[in-house]
Amino acid sequence: MATNGIGSSVKRKEDLRFITGSGRYTDDIQLPHQAYACFVRSPHAHATINSIDRSAAEAMPGVLGVFTGEEVAADGLGGLICGWMVKSKDGSPMKAGPHPILAHRKVRYVGDHVAVVVAETLQQARDAAEAVEVEYGVLPAAVDVAKTHDSGVDIHDDIPNNLVYDWEIGDKVATDAAFAQAKHVTRVELINNRLVPNAMEPRAALGHYDTGMDAYTLYTTSQNPHVARLVISAFVGIAPEHKLTVIAPDVGGGFGSKIFIYAEECVCLWASKKVRRPVKWTADRTEAFLSDAHGRDHVSVAEMAMDENGQFLALRVNTKANMGAYLSTFSSCIPTYLYATLLAGQYKTPAIYCDVQAYYTNTAPVDAYRGAGRPEATYLVETLVEECAKDMKLDPAEIRRRNFIPKDAFPYQTPVALQYDTGDYEPCLDKALELADYAGFPERRRQSEAKGKLRGIGFSAYIEACGIAPSAVIGSLGAGVGLWESAKVRFSHTGKVQVLTGTHSHGQGHETTFAQLVASKLGVAYEDVDVIHGDTSKTTVGMGTYGSRSLAVGGEALVKACDKVIAKGKKIAAHLLEASEQDIVFQDGNFSVAGTDRSKSIGEIVFAALVPHNYPPGLEPGMEETAYYDPANFTYPSGVYICELEVDPDSGVVEIQKFTAVDDFGNVINPMIVEGQVHGGLAQGIGQALLENAVYDESGQLISASYMDYTMPRADDLPSFVVHTTAGTACTHNSLGVKGCGEAGAIGSPPAVMNAVADAIGTRISMPATPEKVWRALQKTQLAQAAE
Amino acid sequence: MTSVTMTVNGKAVTKDIEPRMLLSTFLREELGLTGTHVGCDTSQCGCCVVHVDGDSVKSCTALAVQFDGASVTTIEGLGQNGTLHPMQEAFRENHGLQCGFCTTGMIMSSVDLVKKAKEQGITIDEHYVREGLEGNICRCTGYHNIVKAVIAGAQAM
Ligand code: FES
Numbered sequence: 001m002a003t004n005g006i007g008s009s010v011k012r013k014e015d016l017r018f019i020t021g022s023g024r025y026t027d028d029i030q031l032p033h034q035a036y037a038c039f040v041r042s043p044h045a046h047a048t049i050n051s052i053d054r055s056a057a058e059a060m061p062g063v064l065g066v067f068t069g070e071e072v073a074a075d076g077l078g079g080l081i082c083g084w085m086v087k088s089k090d091g092s093p094m095k096a097g098p099h100p101i102l103a104h105r106k107v108r109y110v111g112d113h114v115a116v117v118v119a120e121t122l123q124q125a126r127d128a129a130e131a132v133e134v135e136y137g138v139l140p141a142a143v144d145v146a147k148t149h150d151s152g153v154d155i156h157d158d159i160p161n162n163l164v165y166d167w168e169i170g171d172k173v174a175t176d177a178a179f180a181q182a183k184h185v186t187r188v189e190l191i192n193n194r195l196v197p198n199a200m201e202p203r204a205a206l207g208h209y210d211t212g213m214d215a216y217t218l219y220t221t222s223q224n225p226h227v228a229r230l231v232i233s234a235f236v237g238i239a240p241e242h243k244l245t246v247i248a249p250d251v252g253g254g255f256g257s258k259i260f261i262y263a264e265e266c267v268c269l270w271a272s273k274k275v276r277r278p279v280k281w282t283a284d285r286t287e288a289f290l291s292d293a294h295g296r297d298h299v300s301v302a303e304m305a306m307d308e309n310g311q312f313l314a315l316r317v318n319t320k321a322n323m324g325a326y327l328s329t330f331s332s333c334i335p336t337y338l339y340a341t342l343l344a345g346q347y348k349t350p351a352i353y354c355d356v357q358a359y360y361t362n363t364a365p366v367d368a369y370r371g372a373g374r375p376e377a378t379y380l381v382e383t384l385v386e387e388c389a390k391d392m393k394l395d396p397a398e399i400r401r402r403n404f405i406p407k408d409a410f411p412y413q414t415p416v417a418l419q420y421d422t423g424d425y426e427p428c429l430d431k432a433l434e435l436a437d438y439a440g441f442p443e444r445r446r447q448s449e450a451k452g453k454l455r456g457i458g459f460s461a462y463i464e465a466c467g468i469a470p471s472a473v474i475g476s477l478g479a480g481v482g483l484w485e486s487a488k489v490r491f492s493h494t495g496k497v498q499v500l501t502g503t504h505s506h507g508q509g510h511e512t513t514f515a516q517l518v519a520s521k522l523g524v525a526y527e528d529v530d531v532i533h534g535d536t537s538k539t540t541v542g543m544g545t546y547g548s549r550s551l552a553v554g555g556e557a558l559v560k561a562c563d564k565v566i567a568k569g570k571k572i573a574a575h576l577l578e579a580s581e582q583d584i585v586f587q588d589g590n591f592s593v594a595g596t597d598r599s600k601s602i603g604e605i606v607f608a609a610l611v612p613h614n615y616p617p618g619l620e621p622g623m624e625e626t627a628y629y630d631p632a633n634f635t636y637p638s639g640v641y642i643c644e645l646e647v648d649p650d651s652g653v654v655e656i657q658k659f660t661a662v663d664d665f666g667n668v669i670n671p672m673i674v675e676g677q678v679h680g681g682l683a684q685g686i687g688q689a690l691l692e693n694a695v696y697d698e699s700g701q702l703i704s705a706s707y708m709d710y711t712m713p714r715a716d717d718l719p720s721f722v723v724h725t726t727a728g729t730a731c732t733h734n735s736l737g738v739k740g741c742g743e744a745g746a747i748g749s750p751p752a753v754m755n756a757v758a759d760a761i762g763t764r765i766s767m768p769a770t771p772e773k774v775w776r777a778l779q780k781t782q783l784a785q786a787a788e
Numbered sequence: 789m790t791s792v793t794m795t796v797n798g799k800a801v802t803k804d805i806e807p808r809m810l811l812s813t814f815l816r817e818e819l820g821l822t823g824t825h826v827g828c829d830t831s832q833c834g835c836c837v838v839h840v841d842g843d844s845v846k847s848c849t850a851l852a853v854q855f856d857g858a859s860v861t862t863i864e865g866l867g868q869n870g871t872l873h874p875m876q877e878a879f880r881e882n883h884g885l886q887c888g889f890c891t892t893g894m895i896m897s898s899v900d901l902v903k904k905a906k907e908q909g910i911t912i913d914e915h916y917v918r919e920g921l922e923g924n925i926c927r928c929t930g931y932h933n934i935v936k937a938v939i940a941g942a943q944a945m
């Protein structure tokens with residue numbers, strides 16, 4: 001059993017079904033008499049809906065119904081909500097415009113849902129959708145977050161200047177005072193490019209209203225089916241919560257984009273009652289580009305005040321954040337509590353002030369995408385730090401070392417609300433320098449130069465806050481939910497274990513990791529543990545998977561449930577072994593009387609609990625324990641990433657030569673899975689830095705709406721990675737000592753890449769560093785040099 | 789409607805279908821072979837790769853009627869007599885998958901890639917695998933372990 005326990009790279013339980021094609025994703029599910037939905041989407045970024053003529057569509061073969069925002073309004077349905085109330089500097093609440101599940105009288109971005117056609121077959125639904133005639137009154141659009149304030153475009157009624165909120169954090173007075181004293185100030189202006197998450201499985205939904213039971217079932221591509229159930233019942237109002245089951249079966253990647261509650265899944269469920277048939281919708285890829293929540297899209301100015309030795313004195317930041325046309329489920333907390341609270345980074349900067357203006361634009365909603373706020377913070381801090389090093393003529397490793405929060409300063413209260421419980425940053429830096437062979441870089445650079453290539457090296461020392469989240473803390477900051485997690489451990493007569501978790505796995509391998517954990521804790525066979533998730537009718541409640549929370553919060557709930565099993569088991573063992581409960585010790589699956597060889601296996605104890613012929617009087621039969629866990633703090637993984645790359649000055653092509661990632665994730669349950677998570681995060685971060693960009697033109701058309709136009713990282717764009725997880729500092733406030741690893745790669749890597757690009761070409765360019773941009777930047781420097 | 793006959797995973801099938809039906813739809817909806825996934829429908833991602841007469845084909849961009857009389861192998865037919873194909877085993881052993889959505893197409897492409905390399909005497913190294921899998925997108929793994937898996941799978945094939 002030890003080989004399958006905590007700390008071993010157990011092969012994944014879930015893999016057999018995936019490698020044989022027997023996974024069960026939402027679009028794989030076929031219900032009897034299922035019909036198909038096709039959405040009529042707005043071709044305009046901003047327009048009034050003057051009229052919708054559906055008569056031609058309704059007359060087409062196979063059409064079961066055509067529905068619009070008028071029916072939604074007539075049915076008295078509510079809209080989609082943003083679950084986090086952020087307040088402006090003046091204390092006023094953020095301004096949330098209505099977000100109907102089908103647009104009502106107005107469309108606000110290209111792809112906005114105007115109507116739905118339900119038909120017998122998908123082709124019939126598509127054909128009929130084309131026959132729905134919508135007359136639009138086209139309005140001017142605001143697209144660019146830096147310009148929306150003064151655009152004169154009113155995206156929502158009564159929301160002046162499209163300003164959602166104007167928020168701040170930190171001590172402005174202290175920060176300004178430190179700047180006044182500074183020997184040197186380094187300043188950067190940065191754009192954090194807009195991204196499309198692009199899980200490979202497009203979003204899909206299958207809604208089913210059961211007339212006889214007056215009950216609803218929704219199969220959907222969700223990272224948090226319970227939150228979907230809550231929002232669809234409490235806010236959209238389609239079905240009462242106890243009559244709604246939400247099932248997120250196998251989900252093909254999420255990266256944040258499947259956290260949110262979307263119009264399409266609501267519409268499928270609602271329309272299913274209208275046509276009395278199950279209704280299925282699956283996005284095609286262009287629909288996904290248009291209507292999945294996007295990520296990032298910040299414009300920032302940041303300044304660092306330093307003394308003469310490059311010690312950081314204060315950091316001042318202004319950020320404008322693009323929220324898109326509607327506030328998506330968690331959108332408001334991303335550029336605030338998940339962003340600006342991370343601006344301390346790994347540094348002991350004494351004063352920090354940040355203000356953030358969040359704006360509506362006529363673009364798709366923007367919400368969490370892998371890292372969610374923390375990549376934006378890290379990109380800003382680590383770009384600025386590298387520029388500070390340059391200005392102060394310090395080695396980039398040295399300036400970081402000088403400013404690191406020292407090991408003995410933990411727990412460390414940052415000036416931006418968070419308290420880091422633990423960390424030790426220098427060992428990660430040292431290990432990264434060693435693995436990257438930093439000492440050998442000058443020689444490698446000479447070799448590149450000899451070949452006519454430009455070589456650069458770049459650093460990034462990231463911190464993140466994950467294990468989201470302590471409910472009381474986030475509640476005081478405006479969150480509408482608690483972010484505890486639930487777990488249930490259920491034994492059957494034969495000693496087999498079912499684990500029910502409120503987290504959701506869409507690639508992370510919970511079925512393996514959680515089984516390892518339970519096997520280790522309870523001394524049962526790994527093979528005998530089955531992990532169930534993603535079905536609200538099985539797991540009663542849960543908060544889902546995002547913010548690298550599944551193990552740190554959901555895993556800890558599972559530990560608590562196991563503890564309850566052990567506690568109950570001790571009572572039963574004491575009875576069976578005729579000993580006092582206090583004398584029973586539990587180890588490796590056996591309850592024994594301390595100091596004797598008398599013991600009962602957990603299997604025998606469970607059997608006694610389910611066949612209680614000889615049983616402690618008054619004790620409930622059965623062995624099924626539930627626990628909830630609400631974390632005391634966030635967890636704080638950290639690490640140092642070093643990117644080394646080569647630029648071809650003739651073509652502008654950037655080729656990564658070596659990418660070194662050293663992380664402190666605290667304790668690790670399955671190193672193989674953790675490394676895999678880092679690899680995937682790195683690919684997304686490198687994608688952001690070199691390839692990916694969601695581009696709207698001035699009229700609000702998304703001109704990167706397919707894989708022909710939006711550059712996804714492919715196998716030949718990336719190197720193999722050098723990934724190392726340090727022994728690390730165990731999280732101090734969960735018993736597992738775990739921190740979370742799902743987002744680190746995407747958080748830490750973009751600045752490392754961009755710092756390396758800047759180092760290679762001698763000038764800083766914006767992400768993504770495409771060959772064209774790199775080449776133009778080089779031409780410009782050469783022209784400037786020639787003119788000198 | 790048009791009648792189409794194929795051998796799919798060794799079994800002969802005949803169906804009356806709309807002429808515009810894609811091969812991916814035919815496999816998924818008509819035959820229930822949902823291991824073939826559709827990730828983009830523009831020939832870009834490779835989630836839908838199957839083998840037609842031994843060559844890999846993106847089934848999202850081909851009409852089923854084009855393959856009348858052909859022999860099609862999907863991921864469900866890759867293993868023989870209940871045992872996994874060495875490439876399937878290699879993906880599991882090397883953690884070459886996370887969410888599993890790209891995986892079936894990735895495995896089908898890899899099998900063909902390795903077969904072609906062996907036929908042509910090409911060395912199967914990291915460079916060859918990365919270039920050869922350029923038509924398959926994975927958003928989860930960063931390709932690191934996929935590359936390892938394909939090289940290991942090639943050795944076992
Ligand atoms: S689904 Fe066929 S290539 Fe993407």
Ligand code: FES
Pocket residue numbers: 200252253507884885886887888889890891925926927928929
């Ligand atoms: S494993 Fe998820 S897309 Fe490749």
